[in-house]
Amino acid sequence: MDSPINKKTLEHLAKLTRIELKPKEETELLKDLQKILDYFEELKTLDTKEIKPMTGGTLIKNIFREDERKTNINEGAGKDAFPETQKGFLKIPPVFN
Numbered sequence: 252m253d254s255p256i257n258k259k260t261l262e263h264l265a266k267l268t269r270i271e272l273k274p275k276e277e278t279e280l281l282k283d284l285q286k287i288l289d290y291f292e293e294l295k296t297l298d299t300k301e302i303k304p305m306t307g308g309t310l311i312k313n314i315f316r317e318d319e320r321k322t323n324i325n326e327g328a329g330k331d332a333f334p335e336t337q338k339g340f341l342k343i344p345p346v347f348n
Contacts, residue, residue, distance in 0.1 A: 256284045 261281055265272050272280065335342040 254285050254288065256281065256288065 258277065258281065261272070261277060261284070265277075330336060330341065333341050
């Protein structure tokens with residue numbers, strides 16, 4: 252079976268990811284990618300009929316709570332120590348001219 256990753260595909264992926272590869276790097280990367288794909292092919296041959304699917308590596312589940320509206324007890328704190336305010340907001344000098 253021909254490899255789905257060849258030099259042309261690798262060059263296309265490198266261009267998409269804006270990675271410059273030297274010829275030696277291309278050769279090594281092609282070998283590594285082929286090893287990875289071969290390993291996946293090997294995994295496909297395993298009998299997993301008796302194995303329960305997993306959603307993660309743990310049995311811990313998320314616990315959700317209802318959103319609650321809370322008042323901010325610090326609202327306005329320190330505003331009186333700020334040099335300038337305008338309409339209840341802190342006024343700062345312009346960042347851009």
